[in-house]
Amino acid sequence: MSGFLAGLCVAALPLLAAGFWLGRRTARSPSLGGLGTPVEHATFETLHTASLAAPPLRAGLTGETARKSVRRLRTLLGTDALCLTDQDTVLAWEGAGEHHRDQIMERLAGPLETGRGEAFRLDCDEPYCPLRWAVVAPLTVDDRVYGTLVACAPRESAVLVRAAGEVARWVSVQLELADLDRSRTRLIEAEIKALRAQISPHFIFNSLAVIASFVRTDPERARELLLEFADFTRYSFRRHGDFTTLADELHAIDHYLALVRARFGDRLSVTLQIAPEVLPVTLPFLCLQPLVENAVKHGLEGGTAEVDRSRISITAQDAGAEALVVIEDDGPGMDPDRLRRLLSGEVSPSGGIGLSNVDERLRQVYGDDYGLVIETALGAGMRITARLPKYQPGVHPASPLTRD
Amino acid sequence: MNENYAVPAVALVVVATVFVGAFGLRISRTTSDFYVASRTVGPRLNAAAISGEYLSAASFLGIAGLVLVQGPDMLWYPVGYTAGYLVLLIFVAAPLRRSGAYTLPDFAEARLASQSVRRLAGAFVVGVGWLYLLPQLQGAGLTLNVLTGAPKSLGGVIVAVVVVATVAAGGMRSITFVQAFQYWLKLTALLIPALFLVLAWQGDGAPRHAFDEPATFREHRVVRIDAALDLKLTRPLTVTADGTVDGVRHESDRVRLPAGVHRIERGTRLTFTKGDPVPIADRGSNGGMSTSLAEGREERPLYATYGLILATFLGTMGLPHVVVRFYTSPHGVAARRTTVAVLGLIGAFYLLPPVYGALGRLYAPELTLTGDADAAVLLLPDRVVGGLGGDLLGALVAGGAFAAFLSTASGLTMAVAGVLTQDVLPSRGVRHFRLGTVLAMIVPLAASVLVGGLPVADAVGLAFAVSASSFCPLLVLGIWWHRLTPPGAVAGMLVGGGSALLAVAATMAGFTGTGTPHALLAWPALWSVPLGFLTMLLVSLATPGRVPAGTAAILARFHLPEELAGGQVRTEAKA
Numbered sequence: 001m002s003g004f005l006a007g008l009c010v011a012a013l014p015l016l017a018a019g020f021w022l023g024r025r026t027a028r029s030p031s032l033g034g035l036g037t038p039v040e041h042a043t044f045e046t047l048h049t050a051s052l053a054a055p056p057l058r059a060g061l062t063g064e065t066a067r068k069s070v071r072r073l074r075t076l077l078g079t080d081a082l083c084l085t086d087q088d089t090v091l092a093w094e095g096a097g098e099h100h101r102d103q104i105m106e107r108l109a110g111p112l113e114t115g116r117g118e119a120f121r122l123d124c125d126e127p128y129c130p131l132r133w134a135v136v137a138p139l140t141v142d143d144r145v146y147g148t149l150v151a152c153a154p155r156e157s158a159v160l161v162r163a164a165g166e167v168a169r170w171v172s173v174q175l176e177l178a179d180l181d182r183s184r185t186r187l188i189e190a191e192i193k194a195l196r197a198q199i200s201p202h203f204i205f206n207s208l209a210v211i212a213s214f215v216r217t218d219p220e221r222a223r224e225l226l227l228e229f230a231d232f233t234r235y236s237f238r239r240h241g242d243f244t245t246l247a248d249e250l251h252a253i254d255h256y257l258a259l260v261r262a263r264f265g266d267r268l269s270v271t272l273q274i275a276p277e278v279l280p281v282t283l284p285f286l287c288l289q290p291l292v293e294n295a296v297k298h299g300l301e302g303g304t305a306e307v308d309r310s311r312i313s314i315t316a317q318d319a320g321a322e323a324l325v326v327i328e329d330d331g332p333g334m335d336p337d338r339l340r341r342l343l344s345g346e347v348s349p350s351g352g353i354g355l356s357n358v359d360e361r362l363r364q365v366y367g368d369d370y371g372l373v374i375e376t377a378l379g380a381g382m383r384i385t386a387r388l389p390k391y392q393p394g395v396h397p398a399s400p401l402t403r404d
Numbered sequence: 405m406n407e408n409y410a411v412p413a414v415a416l417v418v419v420a421t422v423f424v425g426a427f428g429l430r431i432s433r434t435t436s437d438f439y440v441a442s443r444t445v446g447p448r449l450n451a452a453a454i455s456g457e458y459l460s461a462a463s464f465l466g467i468a469g470l471v472l473v474q475g476p477d478m479l480w481y482p483v484g485y486t487a488g489y490l491v492l493l494i495f496v497a498a499p500l501r502r503s504g505a506y507t508l509p510d511f512a513e514a515r516l517a518s519q520s521v522r523r524l525a526g527a528f529v530v531g532v533g534w535l536y537l538l539p540q541l542q543g544a545g546l547t548l549n550v551l552t553g554a555p556k557s558l559g560g561v562i563v564a565v566v567v568v569a570t571v572a573a574g575g576m577r578s579i580t581f582v583q584a585f586q587y588w589l590k591l592t593a594l595l596i597p598a599l600f601l602v603l604a605w606q607g608d609g610a611p612r613h614a615f616d617e618p619a620t621f622r623e624h625r626v627v628r629i630d631a632a633l634d635l636k637l638t639r640p641l642t643v644t645a646d647g648t649v650d651g652v653r654h655e656s657d658r659v660r661l662p663a664g665v666h667r668i669e670r671g672t673r674l675t676f677t678k679g680d681p682v683p684i685a686d687r688g689s690n691g692g693m694s695t696s697l698a699e700g701r702e703e704r705p706l707y708a709t710y711g712l713i714l715a716t717f718l719g720t721m722g723l724p725h726v727v728v729r730f731y732t733s734p735h736g737v738a739a740r741r742t743t744v745a746v747l748g749l750i751g752a753f754y755l756l757p758p759v760y761g762a763l764g765r766l767y768a769p770e771l772t773l774t775g776d777a778d779a780a781v782l783l784l785p786d787r788v789v790g791g792l793g794g795d796l797l798g799a800l801v802a803g804g805a806f807a808a809f810l811s812t813a814s815g816l817t818m819a820v821a822g823v824l825t826q827d828v829l830p831s832r833g834v835r836h837f838r839l840g841t842v843l844a845m846i847v848p849l850a851a852s853v854l855v856g857g858l859p860v861a862d863a864v865g866l867a868f869a870v871s872a873s874s875f876c877p878l879l880v881l882g883i884w885w886h887r888l889t890p891p892g893a894v895a896g897m898l899v900g901g902g903s904a905l906l907a908v909a910a911t912m913a914g915f916t917g918t919g920t921p922h923a924l925l926a927w928p929a930l931w932s933v934p935l936g937f938l939t940m941l942l943v944s945l946a947t948p949g950r951v952p953a954g955t956a957a958i959l960a961r962f963h964l965p966e967e968l969a970g971g972q973v974r975t976e977a978k979a
Contacts, residue, residue, distance in 0.1 A: 064953070247734065276443065276444055276732070277731075279445075280444065282504060318579065319837075320818060320821070321506055321825075321826055391504060391510040393513055395504070397504075
């Protein structure tokens with residue numbers, strides 16, 4: 001009997017799951033349909049179709065995105081056939097009469113040149129072909145023609161000309177947004193490059209000065225420090241790949257700290273607590289080192305009163321599908337309001353673009369949920385927490401872990 | 405069995421697990437120890453951790469129980485459990501690591517760039533995880549029941565509470581160390597008593613008739629029947645009965661039972677004398693740790709054996725708690741080395757349970773009647789060695805058994821909770837991970853309390869069958885075939901894994917009757933795995949337009965060593 005119950009439970013679970021899924025799928029349209037007057041209903045429907053067609057186009061105008069969106073666009077226009085073209089070819093054709101492809105491409109030279117819409121008659125040998133007439137509406141971004149939207153119909157219709165024009169304008173806006181996305185990505189890439197080049201000149205001068213001071217008294221130490229310096233700069237000036245592994249980043253931090261410690265000696269103490277499970281985690285290149293640098297600056301250099309000793313702790317914990325990295329210093333801390341303004345870019349930071357840049361890059365790569373969490377107050381030190389997902393699509397380390 | 409030793413041993417294991425989990429890594433290091441602090445997990449440590457997580461109640465208790473009841477045929481279980489890692493090593497380990505995926509849904513997304521495949525893979529992870537958790541909880545219940553006479557559900561509840569508490573509180577931070585510790589604990593807990601048992605067996609004159617059919621009682625033995633059963637006798641048998649036999653009440657009477665089937669009611673005590681053959685129990689679907697699957701085996705032994713082999717060989721790669729551990733390896737080569745080490749460690753461990761099974765057949769044959777065959781490992785030290793030594797060894801075994809439940813259950817709970825938090829529950833955050841943990845455990849716990857269920861090793865076999873029919877095609881084709889498409893993957897997982905899941909459900913519900921259909925449903929892997937592969941292949945071929953863009957680059961990354969894929973040969977770091 002109990003075995004029967006168990007089987008029933010196991011059998012019922014997938015059914016329940018399927019029912020839940022179906023329910024969620026079907027719940028949407030009726031809830032829209034029951035709302036408002038027929039006119040409002042039609043408006044909702046149109047807006048809904050339009051919103052469904054938008055996401056693919058946000059990736060730009062390519063064969064695949066065109067294919068995904070053209071079906072929704074045809075629903076929006078209600079024509080017999082609709083096609084999206086770029087400057088040379090038909091990207092996607094939805095509806096009847098695909099044999100008109102070439103004919104339409106021939107007629108597009110004009111609109112592509114001028115960026116103005118056009119309507120023309122289609123000649124067709126096939127007796128049952130419903131397409132006799134085509135409306136061309138160009139897709140333009142910043143006065144550049146990216147492609148066209150062509151709606152085909154059995155007869156002339158001013159309404160269709162107008163509607164096709166509006167839809168084309170709407171598609172153009174989406175493409176413009178895609179352009180914007182691309183330039184934002186480029187901007188961030190540029191920022192990363194900027195950050196790479198941003199090993200502060202002070203750091204280089206200070207390091208070289210420290211090394212110089214050891215050359216006579218302790219040549220062996222000087223040699224070691226030079227090697228650390230070489231390793232750190234090699235890592236920082238690396239040109240390829242946007243991502244690295246936590247292990248490599250920690251090694252870079254180690255080289256950095258060796259140089260800093262040579263300068264400050266006993267005044268700086270660093271404790272590490274690192275879960276070996278998270279060392280293979282991939283993360284944006286040079287996104288923890290600036291945080292450590294920040295902690296060092298805060299603890300020893302920053303603030304008005306010179307601090308005698310500073311303790312920094314670096315922890316990396318395993319937390320399910322994420323790694324939790326915490327960098328803590330016991331320096332003078334910071335006014336939270338000032339920090340907030342600093343992070344939102346209202347105030348330009350005094351030294352380096354560290355925190356806000358790291359925060360922005362983490363958000364860019366992992367989404368807004370994964371920004372830095374900073375806990376601080378005046379006189380209370382600072383604690384920076386970064387959450388790094390163990391897996392994120394498209395995030396791969398550029399080079400392997402150091403083998404040991 | 406003396407609970408004065410066993411209960412503290414179990415408590416000690418629980419406390420040690422929590423302690424190592426929470427404080428194993430709390431040792432802070434200064435920068436001078438940097439290379440020590442940031443050393444990646446080596447293949448051997450990781451292999452011990454994987455083995456610790458993998459060796460579950462099915463391995464620790466179940467195999468010995470099956471060998472005891474059904475003899476040496478059951479040695480395919482340990483062989484299959486080990487050989488699964490060979491398949492994993494050859495086809496999956498390194499490319500899976502190089503894919504950068506942490507969980508199986510991650511792999512699906514990394515390979516096919518499709519959210520729907522990811523969600524479906526997540527659903528199967530939850531399904532396989534729950535199926536696998538069920539026998540762990542049952543095994544815990546059985547262990548505690550044998551040790552202290554506590555109700556059968558109590559042990560499961562204890563394991564569930566301990567696991568949920570430690571996982572949800574973030575107490576499994578140094579999970580690699582915990583699991584490696586658990587492996588060595590489990591090995592010790594089986595190895596030392598086994599040595600003593602073998603010595604005692606030698607001292608007993610090394611009787612060799614362990615697998616003679618049928619087994620016989622070696623001494624005067626009173627057996628209490630906990631659940632009504634049908635006794636099949638091939639020869640007439642005279643026993644002393646105290647209770648109801650064939651509807652007739654007996655009060656310590658000598659009863660002569662003719663050959664045939666006899667109904668023994670619950671609570672009856674049967675006293676066998678030395679040399680009596682052990683009768684075969686036929687339990688139907690009346691619960692207890694029944695051997696319902698074994699019937700299918702008896703009718704179609706060859707089919708059942710191949711079904712088992714296929715399920716265990718191909719199912720290992722789809723076990724969610726095993727897959728996540730490969731992420732810890734720093735690169736593909738290390739993942740391969742880890743797998744080789746796992747083969748060695750698991751192989752060594754699996755030499756032991758059959759010893760217990762064989763000795764159990766000699767010294768505790770009545771376990772086949774009471775339905776507690778899975779408890780053989782726990783009872784043998786007391787039975788064979790006896791005295792204080794037996795008690796202490798029994799306590800050691802009990803501790804090891806709890807280590808098995810805790811390690812596998814915590815690994816599975818983390819894997820299932822991870823999927824629930826990421827892909828099912830609405831938004832992210834620590835609170836949701838806790839909710840996910842509770843959810844991951846409450847379903848199998850409810851199932852194990854509600855139902856007596858299957859023999860431990862059989863239930864695990866079913867989890868393997870589902871995993872082999874859903875994840876094996878996805879992983880193998882995903883890694884080795886460039887024409888796999890998202891619709892193909894979805895269809896293959898649904899058809900292969902879904903049919904295996906339905907077969908499992910039908911088997912557990914006892915819908916299957918007897919004969920060929922029962923064998924087909926009880927050992928689904930032999931047809932459901934090819935079905936899954938075939939569906940995935942055909943649907944993928946039918947949808948050539950849906951091959952994800954960038955497949956070539958993705959596969960290149962899976963297969964090329966990291967140095968090449970990174971685009972440069974890294975200069976050796978100073979260290």
